C-alpha cells in the first residue's frame with residue numbers, strides 16, 4: 001500500500017474540524033462552511049476552491065469540513081447493490097439543507113444530474129484536462145507504451161462501464177477487470193507485482209490534482225480509438241442552496257462560465273438519456289471560435305479569414321486555453337466575442353460489449369446557460385435517433401446480471 005490516503009495534506013491555514021452539531025446561522029456571520037468528502041483527492045479539490053475563495057474574499061472566513069460518505073465507507077461492497085450515485089453526496093447535501101454547510105465541493109462527474117429541489121449547481125470552476133489516461137504497470141513500462149502494445153489477454157483495470165465498453169470496440173485482445181478504491185489504492189493495486197493488472201485507466205484530472213501526472217503512460221482521446229470521457233469529468237462542481245444569495249454572490253468570483261455551459265450541456269445530455277440509470281455515455285465538448293464572423297456581439301475580435309476556426313478551449317489543455325479564461329481562473333465572463341462562440345459536442349452511447357454504438361457530433365452557438373441545457377437535450381435526441389434507445393434498453397434489461405455501474 002502506498003498509504004496515500006494517510007499522507008499529510010499540505011495546505012494553507014485550513015481549519016480542519018469535524019462537522020459541527022450546530023453553529024451560528026451562516027447568514028449572520030462571515031464564516032462560510034465548506035463541505036467535502038474525506039478522500040485525499042476531494043480534499044485537494046476543496047483546498048483549490050477555498051484558496052480561490054479566500055483570494056477573492058479576503059475578509060471572509062472559510063472553514064472546511066470533511067466527512068466520509070456512504071460511498072467511501074463501502075469500498076468493497078459491489079456498487080450495483082446501491083446503484084445510486086447519490087451515495088457520495090446525500091449525507092453532505094443533508095448538512096447543506098440544514099444550514100450546517102454553506103457549499104459543497106464535488107468532482108462534477110460524481111454529482112447526480114438530478115439534485116434535491118432546494119439545492120443547485122451554484123458554480124463550476126475552470127476545467128482540468130477531462131481526458132482519461134492509461135497507466136501501465138511500472139515493471140512493464142520498458143516493454144509496452146500503449147493499449148495496442150499490450151499482449152493478448154492482458155488485464156486492464158477499470159470499473160467503469162463507459163471505459164470498458166469503449167475500449168472493447170477497438171482493443172479486442174484485452175481483458176477488463178474491476179479495480180476499486182480511491183486513486184492511491186488503485187495505483188498500489190496496479191503496482192503490486194502479484195496483481196493481475198497490466199494497466200489501469202484513470203482520469204487525467206485526478207492524477208494531475210494529486211501531482212501524479214508522471215504516472216500517465218498515454219492519454220486516451222477520440223484519436224485513440226474513440227475514447228470519450230465521462231460527463232463532467234475534470235470539472236469541480238459547487239453545490240449550494242438555491243435561496244442563498246450570499247453564497248451565490250461569493251461564487252461569481254471563482255466560476256468559469258465556459259466550463260459551466262459545457263457542463264450544463266453534458267449533464268443535460270446525460271439526464272435526458274439515463275432515466276435514473278447509469279449508462280455508458282461518452283462525451284467531449286469544445287469551444288470553437290469562428291473568427292472573422294463579426295457581428296454586433298463580436299466587437300473586439302480581429303478580422304481573420306472566415307474559415308479559420310480557432311480553438312479556444314479544448315479537450316486537452318489546448319494551445320489557447322489561456323485566451324479563453326483569465327489566468328487566475330477568476331473571471332466568469334466570456335471574453336470579447338465569446339457570446340458568439342460555438343460549443344461542439346461529440347457524444348456516444350456504446351453497448352457493453354462494444355459491438356453497437358450510436359454516436360453524433362453537433363455544434364451550436366451558445367449565448368446562455370438555458371441554451372446549453374437545450375443543446376444537451378438536442379444531442380440526446382440525435383443519439384436516440386441513431387439507435388441509442390435500443391442500446392440503452394439492452395443495458396437496462398441486463399443491469400441485474402451485469403452487477404456494476406459506471407462509476408467513472
Ligand SMILES: NCc1[nH]cc(CCC(=O)O)c1CC(=O)O
Pocket residue numbers: 107108109110183201202203204205206207232233234235407408
Ligand atoms: N469516479 C471516481 C472519480 N471521480 C472523480 C475523479 C477524478 C477525475 C475528475 O475530477 O473528473 C475520479 C477518479 C477517476 O475517474 O480516475
